[in-house]
Amino acid sequence: MTEPLLPVPLYLGPQLPRWQPATAADVQRAIDSGAITERHWLDVKLNTKTSTDGNNKEIAADLASFANDGGALIYGVSEDKAAKTFTIAPFDLSGQAERIDEVARSRCDPPLYVACHPLPASSDDCSQGLLLVEIPPSPSAPHMVDGRYYGRGDTTKRRLTDGEVARLHAVRTMRHLTAEQLIEREITRDPIPADGRDTSHVYVVARPLAAPPDLLTETIERRTLGTVVLGFHSRLGNHASPNWGHLSSQQPRAQGWGVHSHVLTGRRLNQNDKSAETAMVDLEIGDDGSLSLVCGRGSDYAGDSGQQYILDAVATLFTRGVVELAGQLGRDHGYGGRWLIAVGLTDLEGKHSAAAFRNMFGEGLVPFSADRYIEATEAVTSELLAQPGAVTRRLVRRLLRGLGTTGQSYGQLLTDPRPGG
Structure with missing residues (x-):
């Protein structure tokens, strides 16, 4: 049984201090x-x-x-x-x-x-x-x-009232538009220019919506974040390649701290070939706790067919990791508020899930019907800690549905232990 989590400091109203009861x-x-x-x-x-x-x-x-x-x-x-x-x-x-x-x-x-x-x-x-x-x-x-x-x-x-319900749904729509802007920004910042990309790319961003701008500044200056990130590999495993174990290098960045695979230096490729693109993973951690991840292997060629397949396991693995990392950073640095988390994949249209290659009949698997996939959600730190699988599922469920796959080979990334289990 896991240790019970204390509630995040509760907001009781203006002019009242936040409250965190334990007994x-x-x-x-x-x-x-x-x-x-x-x-x-x-x-x-x-x-x-x-x-x-x-x-x-x-x-x-x-x-x-x-x-x-x-x-x-x-x-x-x-x-x-x-x-x-x-x-x-x-x-x-x-x-x-x-x-x-x-x-x-x-x-x-x-x-x-x-x-x-x-x-x-x-x-x-x-x-x-x-x-x-x-x-x-x-x-x-x-x-x-x-x-x-x-x-x-x-x-x-x-x-x-009906009007209040409509307003709340409109707010949800606006938040999704904001998430699309975040993903578009990461697509623009991709280390590989658009005309040089051969595979689908995965983008995952997490933004604390009310954190101080220097939430992680002292931790960044102590240069300990790389060790924290590497710890996710032992927890999340080898469901895909690349994975969290490939984030083996780290360096300071203008916006915070970078943790990345060996093919990158300063968010730039240090070699120019196909293997560099599919090995590329970069995670940038901002002073305010924001997380921006890009991976160059959202799809890849299978066998000698010359056909690319979508690696939904890669997208799910890095999404789950960013969700868990945001929760851990929030807990360790006293931020219990809301996070906006978004996932994006590019160049998908007409490609099947990699499961189609493993299934000789391709039964139930369909080519993805859109060029891009973008999904977003909000969660507070306590939910990221207690139910990272549920948050991850909200972010990738439409991707899996559009591919006709259930993600059986990495199902534990989408699940959480039941309370008290």
């Missing part, structure tokens, strides 16, 4: 200080009630209402509405985190990521306590529960 006593101190009150970003409940259809629907609606802006629910707090006072009321935590997670995934449409944090009532008995449910802002908001969309008012959930 029921921390909640009691917040009550005593007046920080705990129902507001747009926080709600309290006495307990989760019994697992009936009606109660689970109510929980799902509560969770969905926070997904637009982010927030937290605390189960195990009694409220005297007349007196406007709160009292902690520890309850049996057995199975409750798993139940909330299941409700968020099965009763919200699309499924909603939440992070459950048991807050024990005492160090001697962890079975009784409070349950803090952290609901980060969702890249898929708004979320529907039984045909209705929910949001938060000042202190309670409410149904969203």
